[in-house]
Amino acid sequence: MPIPSRPLVLFAALTACSRGAGVPPVPEPPVPGPVERSDSVRGTSLDYIVDTLATGLQLPWSLALLPGGGALITEKYGGLRLWRDGTLSPPLDGVPPALKSEDSGLLDLALDPRFEENRLVYLSFAEGTAEANRTALFRFRLDGDRLTDGRVIFRAAPDKKGPAHPGSRIAFLPDETLLLSIGDGYDYREQAQDLGSGLGKLVRLDREGRPPPGNPFDERPGSRPEIYTYGHRNPQGLLVDPRDGTVWEHEHGPRGGDEINRIRAGFNYGWPRTSHGVDYSGELISKEQTARGIEPPVAVWVPSIAPSGFALYLGDAFPAWRGDFFVGGLAERSLRRIRIRGGEVVLQEVLLRELRARIRDVRAGPDGFLYLLTDDARGMLLRLRPRGRAGITAPPRSSVP
């Protein structure tokens, strides 16, 4: 594929920049320059360019784009880093100690809906040891490039053993409470149907990590008051449509059976009573793919794509994509564009297969560009922008995005 000259210059500028800024040098993997891709679909030539904005991220997991430019990035087994003016900070002080193993580590990030006033940031992570750990939510204030007032405001219960299936994504509802997805802990899948356990659930919390009034099971004896929905496996995608407050989630299935779900308070999403997948051994998990009282998924992937990261595109840079969802694929090494109308998937497109990169997170930026993290020991921050529309290239230290 031809490498256009300008993005290559941009990449060189960013690299030089991160070297010259007094930060420890990032490991220098053999990273491709910006990738040019021309995708002709439906006779319209929808051209975009993939810019490599940062390299050398260690298993980056989540990206929170900051108003005014820059982003916070978690590295699963590393720390929390600030990407600003084209440079990556060293890991910031003050993050909570995390269990760093397999799925577990520092996980999702979300800005407070009033971030510009209160500078609050929420960070989900796996807390504890291999013998006893839990998905937890840490809240801090981003004061310049320092973390202050950090504390753990929520801990899922009960504890589980092993690092598998912590979840977890965070999304704010229109009432400024938040949803947090919690995985089933893999070995604890039956608890996803148990309202007395926090595993395999979406929970709804206020800014202090407490269950606010109005949760669907908060008055049911024996049920955990934070539970919002149940029957989930390992959800790594969660978003709220700002236009109408609709909540969308996706989760990893077993062998086959990844799902996109429309989330409604109090609903049962079925795991492990229903699934379109089978166990990794090939054995059945359930004979039922659907059942009475269980909300069916809006989309199912068999074989699994291993979805992670979820964005709803409402920007202007790609008018043809407005209203579409984007899902990162780890196993598929792809970015999927998905159109849902009337509760059904009417279009799916597989993008970026040529990058051969596991996509861990995808976010729509305020500039209308898409931002991606690749799941790799030498992970990258990538940006998709329309061809013919320049990324910010000069001066290289200007605020991006």
Add this chain to the structure above:
Amino acid sequence: MPIPSRPLVLFAALTACSRGAGVPPVPEPPVPGPVERSDSVRGTSLDYIVDTLATGLQLPWSLALLPGGGALITEKYGGLRLWRDGTLSPPLDGVPPALKSEDSGLLDLALDPRFEENRLVYLSFAEGTAEANRTALFRFRLDGDRLTDGRVIFRAAPDKKGPAHPGSRIAFLPDETLLLSIGDGYDYREQAQDLGSGLGKLVRLDREGRPPPGNPFDERPGSRPEIYTYGHRNPQGLLVDPRDGTVWEHEHGPRGGDEINRIRAGFNYGWPRTSHGVDYSGELISKEQTARGIEPPVAVWVPSIAPSGFALYLGDAFPAWRGDFFVGGLAERSLRRIRIRGGEVVLQEVLLRELRARIRDVRAGPDGFLYLLTDDARGMLLRLRPRGRAGITAPPRSSVP
């Protein structure tokens, strides 16, 4: 949905026409007029109109568009009808007697590659009784609107019991031999892996119904010489890309596991050793979804859409669709547009859900329009044309397409 005035007039004209032509009146179901649909995708407004060309077809199964206009249409439990000049003929004399029950009846149609010279037509059907039947291939000459020289040129062996899973679609290869798909007979699924049985196979035949030289197993003792590929379940889609001779097939899976396959001579497509679906009971058919020596599908549908009919669009009327595949969905009541690049599905779009019609066949016409049959006791012949591009409306007896 608003009904535009012109297509409605067209519909009225066709109806009047078929009444006034001396043919027995077709049953008059409460049929919608032409359906107008405006589908805005990717910011381009891709508008098309669905015209209802004929109504009152009894479970139509296959459509062969004739050069010069008109079409032959099979009705599964009825006969073979000629649609020409906007009218449907009565069932033509001379078709072979068929087992008419459930999946079985008169099935696919294909014109000889030299049809304009030799007027030969191939008709697949279920021959025999509920106790002993087989997928067979009948060849006749279309002499005006009469069938002549009709005879059965091929019979799959061994016989099976019951009307389920006969297949069957016909497609010609560039060398003017033909492929015929034969289902596994449902209760005989293990035979799909048995090269001594004709069930669950694609077979390659010459114009006389004989296995031509060069079939992959024709010198293997105990193997049937007509076999081209094996390990199929119930294929109702088969086509050859005229640009390069690539063969594509699709088949019904069990509960889940419908497949699109790229066909290569001698390959094993897995059924029932591998499947992405489970049995209707929910029980496992196989623990394996893939296995060594088994060609994996290019696409899998879980849950099943129940695919029937297969077209490759190479026309000019919808430039944005050029090179895309179209698959009818019986269970999904849809038409799927599918883009395959580099052996992978990169785009799928679900069309025509609003018709709520089981789509049994889809063909690309020489005029660049798409022609569909709906699977219903009062089935319809439909046409998709771009908005702003008129179908042939006047005079109503002109040659269509």
